[in-house]
Amino acid sequence: MSKMKYYLTTPVYYTNANIHVGHAYTTVIADAIARYKRLQGFDVCFLTGTDEHGQKVERKAVAAGLSPKVYVDGLVEDIKKIWGLLDVSYDVFIRTTDEHHKEQVQRIFQRLYEQGDIYKSEYQGNYCVDCESFWTERQVVDCKCPDCGRAVQWVTEESYFFKLAKYQERLQQHLDNNPEFIQPLSRRNEMINNFLKPGLSDLCVSRTTHKWGIPVPFDEKHVIYVWLDALSNYITAIGYGSNLKDFERFWPADLHLMGKEIVRFHTIIWPILLLALDLPLPKMVYGHGWLLFGNDKMSKSKGNVVAPRDLVDKYGTDALRYYLLREIPFGSDGNFTEELLVNRLNADLANDLGNLLSRTVAMIEKYFGGEIPVDVIHQPIDAELRAQAQAALGVLEIEMDRLQFNGALTAVMDVVRRANKYIDETAPWVLAREEAQKARLGTVLYNLAETLRICSILLLPFMPHTPQRIWDQLGIGSVEYAELTAWAQAKTFGVLPPGLRVKKGEALFPRVEWEPAKLETESVLEMPLAPEIDISEFGKLDLRVVEVLEAEKVLKADKLLKLTVALGSERRTIVAGIAAHYKPEELVGKFIVVVANLKSAKIRGIESQGMVLAASSGELMSVISPVREGITSGSKVK
Numbered sequence: 001m002s003k004m005k006y007y008l009t010t011p012v013y014y015t016n017a018n019i020h021v022g023h024a025y026t027t028v029i030a031d032a033i034a035r036y037k038r039l040q041g042f043d044v045c046f047l048t049g050t051d052e053h054g055q056k057v058e059r060k061a062v063a064a065g066l067s068p069k070v071y072v073d074g075l076v077e078d079i080k081k082i083w084g085l086l087d088v089s090y091d092v093f094i095r096t097t098d099e100h101h102k103e104q105v106q107r108i109f110q111r112l113y114e115q116g117d118i119y120k121s122e123y124q125g126n127y128c129v130d131c132e133s134f135w136t137e138r139q140v141v142d143c144k145c146p147d148c149g150r151a152v153q154w155v156t157e158e159s160y161f162f163k164l165a166k167y168q169e170r171l172q173q174h175l176d177n178n179p180e181f182i183q184p185l186s187r188r189n190e191m192i193n194n195f196l197k198p199g200l201s202d203l204c205v206s207r208t209t210h211k212w213g214i215p216v217p218f219d220e221k222h223v224i225y226v227w228l229d230a231l232s233n234y235i236t237a238i239g240y241g242s243n244l245k246d247f248e249r250f251w252p253a254d255l256h257l258m259g260k261e262i263v264r265f266h267t268i269i270w271p272i273l274l275l276a277l278d279l280p281l282p283k284m285v286y287g288h289g290w291l292l293f294g295n296d297k298m299s300k301s302k303g304n305v306v307a308p309r310d311l312v313d314k315y316g317t318d319a320l321r322y323y324l325l326r327e328i329p330f331g332s333d334g335n336f337t338e339e340l341l342v343n344r345l346n347a348d349l350a351n352d353l354g355n356l357l358s359r360t361v362a363m364i365e366k367y368f369g370g371e372i373p374v375d376v377i378h379q380p381i382d383a384e385l386r387a388q389a390q391a392a393l394g395v396l397e398i399e400m401d402r403l404q405f406n407g408a409l410t411a412v413m414d415v416v417r418r419a420n421k422y423i424d425e426t427a428p429w430v431l432a433r434e435e436a437q438k439a440r441l442g443t444v445l446y447n448l449a450e451t452l453r454i455c456s457i458l459l460l461p462f463m464p465h466t467p468q469r470i471w472d473q474l475g476i477g478s479v480e481y482a483e484l485t486a487w488a489q490a491k492t493f494g495v496l497p498p499g500l501r502v503k504k505g506e507a508l509f510p511r512v513e514w515e516p517a518k519l520e521t522e523s524v525l526e527m528p529l530a531p532e533i534d535i536s537e538f539g540k541l542d543l544r545v546v547e548v549l550e551a552e553k554v555l556k557a558d559k560l561l562k563l564t565v566a567l568g569s570e571r572r573t574i575v576a577g578i579a580a581h582y583k584p585e586e587l588v589g590k591f592i593v594v595v596a597n598l599k600s601a602k603i604r605g606i607e608s609q610g611m612v613l614a615a616s617s618g619e620l621m622s623v624i625s626p627v628r629e630g631i632t633s634g635s636k637v638k
């Protein structure tokens, strides 16, 4: 019988900044699902990749003095290295700059044009360069992008449009007939109420303002809108238009996984594009929550990113993966802190799992010369442990099918904790005192080793290294015993052959002492603090919130921006050395903190009436803004 297929995808990640732990979150989750499905016997295709076109990338490349291709090549190499460090077992890595992808996107565009779904007109409206998104008047909030909060640009240009509205009814029907299509349910309601109910407008699908993109095949001054290019990756990567056999084997996707902010593109534009191409729709689009950092989304623009590489160096791949999968109920937002990671690592991995293994192996060495004993004398207390261990796979499967990874891992760790309790209950060190109890002692230790074998198999989807390390210590690490570690063997208690030789190894997860210096601020904390001052000295500073009304570069001064700000009803000009960190348009509309009573000074011939406050950490700099909405310009900072 041929295997059932399972096709899952992550978003293709932008190549305009380095990957952070937020991106790693989606990818590690997808990897755990892919590994789990493979273990269950599915023919899995796990796709990830990079989204490399667009104005933002073009600008970044120019700023770095590189051609866009050279620039993205470097970033893609880094991304692949990080996925390597995290043991991401993708089957296909697509780059939107791959020739076969570009060719198919052009063909798709051509086909839609020929069948009358794309037409030429003029676009007038709001555009957010950072999100590469068009927004209607109604969606824009105070001239800002409703997604990222940056200022939108008013653009007028000749453009091609895609007739989204034509397919709205068919999409609505699909949603009605397939309630599980958008997950979780809250996102489905949001899409229906906020986007479908008000009615779809046709979508602008080409740009003439930049060159770094796939040209419209019959009108080369236009490049194809990035989202049309990027979304198509899910079909071009598996052979759409080029390898029918592979394409038909895997399409439709079983699961598109992504963060909640891009569900809109995947549940409106993408299905409509597929309907227009006469292709079946994916089975499920899941928009998970965000990894928050101090209650804010972890993102480059917020300057609060943590690099996965630093965490892997410090804590190891499996510990980081475990934390990402275990800590946050999937679908909801969750806070990322290094302290929580360390707590999880110490409690679950070092204490519960690591100790169970080291105690079991140590006792088998001490009392049985390192040979796993025979289980002969059963007592009622064994039955509970055996039953829980055997049932864990069933619980795990239910949780995995609900995409509740924390539930799945809890099922495994509950067995580990039950086994630790079993040690306390059976007190092997007491049994060891009497020769007559030797056989019972053997049974207890056998049960512990067998429980560890089962738990280690169940950890395979989540932690690629730990199971093998457990098997090495239990003496089943070699190929010879491969059948003992197969997925289905986690269902049966008692298959471990007595007589295997255990071998004590290094601690699975050494305990980590929590040091409050967070990774991303380490370099800052190394800076010595300035000498103490008293409150009256501090009181001399008048710190105020101002609103940036205009911002522009200062001629012939690479580092300087000239800001026009509102301080209550007063207008001021301030020159700030932040041009390397902020584009002028990024600051317009922002509320920031300045020193308002600094003597004015002439900088490059401009009278600067105040000083902008900014925090710097390594390469990164951030102006200081009030976190709460509603703080007005002129407000005092105390």
Ligand code: MSP
Pocket: 010, 011, 012, 013, 014, 015, 021, 022, 023, 025, 026, 051, 230, 231, 232, 257, 258, 259, 260, 261, 262, 289, 290, 291, 292, 297, 298, 299
């Ligand atoms: N290129 C688009 C996607 C196109 S898919 C056809 C894009 N790229 S991105 O680099 O910005 O990656 C966005 C994805 O990264 C999110 O949808 C999410 O999966 C993941 N995350 C980025 N930051 C995240 C958090 N702070 N928390 C959780 N996931 C995060 O959008």
